[in-house]
Amino acid sequence: MWVNRCGRNALRTYSSFARMRSIRTQAYKLSVASMSHPVLKIHAAPTVPERVRFLTTEKDGKNEENSKTEETNSEKNENKKEEESVNTVKVKILDNALDFVVDHGWSRKALSCGAEQAGYAGVAEGMFTGGGDDLVLYFIQKCNFQLVEYLKFTIEEHEAKEEKIKVTSFIRSAVEYRLRMIIPFIGAWPQAMGILARPDIFPKSAEELAKMVDDIWYYAGDRSADINWYTKRGILAKLYGSTQLVMLTDQSPDFKDTWEFLDRRISDISNFAKISQSVKDNGSAFVETAFSGAKVLKNIAGFGDTKR
Amino acid sequence: MALFKLSRVIQTRCNLGVRNVSFQSLDPATRKVYSRFIRVDHAGEFGADRIYAGQMAVLGKTDVGPTIQHMWDQEKDHLQTFTNMISEYRVRPTVLHPLWNIAGFALGAGTALIGKEAAMACTVAVEESITDHYNKQLRYLLDSNDKSEYRDHLLKKIKQFRDEEMEHHDTGLEHGAVNAPAYQVLKQTIQAGCLAAIWLSERI
Numbered sequence: 001m002w003v004n005r006c007g008r009n010a011l012r013t014y015s016s017f018a019r020m021r022s023i024r025t026q027a028y029k030l031s032v033a034s035m036s037h038p039v040l041k042i043h044a045a046p047t048v049p050e051r052v053r054f055l056t057t058e059k060d061g062k063n064e065e066n067s068k069t070e071e072t073n074s075e076k077n078e079n080k081k082e083e084e085s086v087n088t089v090k091v092k093i094l095d096n097a098l099d100f101v102v103d104h105g106w107s108r109k110a111l112s113c114g115a116e117q118a119g120y121a122g123v124a125e126g127m128f129t130g131g132g133d134d135l136v137l138y139f140i141q142k143c144n145f146q147l148v149e150y151l152k153f154t155i156e157e158h159e160a161k162e163e164k165i166k167v168t169s170f171i172r173s174a175v176e177y178r179l180r181m182i183i184p185f186i187g188a189w190p191q192a193m194g195i196l197a198r199p200d201i202f203p204k205s206a207e208e209l210a211k212m213v214d215d216i217w218y219y220a221g222d223r224s225a226d227i228n229w230y231t232k233r234g235i236l237a238k239l240y241g242s243t244q245l246v247m248l249t250d251q252s253p254d255f256k257d258t259w260e261f262l263d264r265r266i267s268d269i270s271n272f273a274k275i276s277q278s279v280k281d282n283g284s285a286f287v288e289t290a291f292s293g294a295k296v297l298k299n300i301a302g303f304g305d306t307k308r
Numbered sequence: 309m310a311l312f313k314l315s316r317v318i319q320t321r322c323n324l325g326v327r328n329v330s331f332q333s334l335d336p337a338t339r340k341v342y343s344r345f346i347r348v349d350h351a352g353e354f355g356a357d358r359i360y361a362g363q364m365a366v367l368g369k370t371d372v373g374p375t376i377q378h379m380w381d382q383e384k385d386h387l388q389t390f391t392n393m394i395s396e397y398r399v400r401p402t403v404l405h406p407l408w409n410i411a412g413f414a415l416g417a418g419t420a421l422i423g424k425e426a427a428m429a430c431t432v433a434v435e436e437s438i439t440d441h442y443n444k445q446l447r448y449l450l451d452s453n454d455k456s457e458y459r460d461h462l463l464k465k466i467k468q469f470r471d472e473e474m475e476h477h478d479t480g481l482e483h484g485a486v487n488a489p490a491y492q493v494l495k496q497t498i499q500a501g502c503l504a505a506i507w508l509s510e511r512i
Contacts, residue, residue: 214398223395225350226405 090127092118094138097125098185105188106132106195133201136192140205143181144212150177151219167220172266174216175240176259179247183255189248213237239265329456331397338454343399344510345445345462350390351402351509352438353469355412356383359434362416363427372424372483379431379476386469397458402509411505415498422489428480429488433495435477437502442470 097114104110110132111125128134151174158165182189196205213233222232242265247258331339360380367373394401402408419430449463488494 218398225391225394225401227403229401230403 086127089120089124091138093120093124093127094135097135098139101135101185101188105191106136108132111135130201133195133198136195137201137204137208139185139192140196140208143178144208144215146181147174147178147212148215148219150174151215155219165221168266168270170220171216171236172262174220175236175243175262178212178240179243179258182244182247186248193244209237209240213240235269239269331458334454334456334458338452338456341448342458342462343397345466346390346393346397346399347402348441348506348510349445349466349469350387350394350399351404351408352441352506353383353387353390354405355408355505356434356438357387358409358412359416359430362413362418363420363430364416365413366417366420367424367427370424372427375479375483376427379479382472382476386472389465389469403512404505404508408505408509415501419494425484425486425488425491426494428483428485429491429494430498431480432477432485433498434502435473435480436495437499437506438473439470439477441502441506442466442473446470 093111093115095114096117097111099117100110100113104113108125108128108131111128111134112122115124116122125131130137154170154173155165185192195201210233213236216236217232222229224232239262243258243262246261247255250258252258331342334342357380360376360383363376364373364380367376393399415430416427420427445466446463449459449466452459485491
């Protein structure tokens with residue numbers, strides 16, 4: 001009987017833990033979904049109070065018939081304001097922390113120095129459960145956000161001059177602009193790359209890379225809806241990765257060697273595209289070459305008729 | 309830099325038109341569901357387009373040629389709608405696109421080579437699967453609380469396409485689909501393949 005009671009209590013505790021965990025997950029999902037600032041999708045701790053809260057598809061926070069809480073509109077708005085103010089504080093700390101990355105690397109030390117510079121206590125870095133990882137992710141999200149603004153501006157400039165955009169030069173300037181944002185942090189960048197490649201962070205960094213290459217191709221005018229969508233983005237991701245690696249070991253003034261490497265890779269890609277296009281166009285020439293090669297092999301092997 | 313006119317850039321270059329809420333700023337859960345819908349529907353219509361292409365390659369010069377051509381034209385129109393959605397809303401297309409290219413053409417041509425009735429049986433099976441699939445999507449959209457224009461647009465288009473697919477299904481039956489050799493086996497196999505294709509295209 002005592003054993004039964006233990007078992008019942010254990011079951012009750014476990015199921016309440018499971019319920020709490022699912023509430024935390026839902027609260028976290030809601031806090032992430034309601035963040036309007038694009039740079040804050042980092043794995044932050046949930047900032048909303050732990051109560052039952054269901055994700056709705058309404059963006060303006062209106063009460064739904066199927067909402068299972070007795071929350072009023074004002075409470076929901078209050079929570080939203082609370083989240084937004086927490087997010088503002090986080091962004092402020094992260095921005096200030098970037099000033100200390102050169103000295104302390106992507107670490108909690110940089111975050112706490114940033115917090116102090118922003119006017120908060122150094123222990124405010126405890127807000128970030130990931131520590132230095134959060135700082136790296138914030139930095140790349142911020143860079144990608146600025147890149148998108150730059151791409152829109154470039155398009156605007158071309159529209160104003162009534163010019164057609166040349167895709168290769170657009171992509172080249174986009175990659176160069178994005179890589180130049182790393183230059184102030186290049187001493188600590190190998191550490192950042194290591195963090196981004198770690199298995200627990202890699203899904204998020206891969207998502208950011210995918211979004212970045214998608215943005216660049218979209219603003220370059222790509223509207224493909226087949227396998228080309230993937231090949232184009234794959235090529236650009238590889239291009240960006242290889243140029244980034246070259247930049248890390250480049251000692252030339254203003255990274256001249258890196259931009260020349262970038263130019264060479266882009267001309268390789270466009271040559272490859274031209275060759276494959278011309279192979280398709282001159283399919284017969286390719287076939288003839290293949291047949292003449294086969295005939296040579298036949299002659300060598302002794303099966304040919306030795307007529308040229 | 310802060311002087312660029314953002315809305316004009318979007319209108320002229322990115323073909324988004326004037327919208328109250330851009331697709332990217334829908335809440336993530338809804339955006340994920342709608343992206344999935346558009347991805348799988350694009351894959352489905354592309355597959356249907358290739359199936360009819362295969363059938364026309366074999367049966368184009370026979371007396372059912374015009375019927376298949378008419379159904380094919382409607383599928384082409386459906387495909388164009390979803391291709392436009394993928395471009396406009398920046399939805400990732402399915403990576404299995406080349407596979408559906410080959411498989412669809414092979415299915416269409418293969419069943420057409422068996423016979424005209426088998427081709428019609430293939431049409432009946434595929435259209436029945438697509439109708440069920442669209443009905444599921446319509447039920448979700450009708451149930452959803454989302455009030456954005458994307459839901460209305462999707463609802464309107466999927467309803468129209470569902471009605472046309474049902475017409476194709478009935479046309480197939482009219483042209484003797486049940487007289488195809490091993491009709492039930494053929495139908496069940498094709499429908500199983502369609503279910504697998506739908507499941508895969510939703511995700512990858």
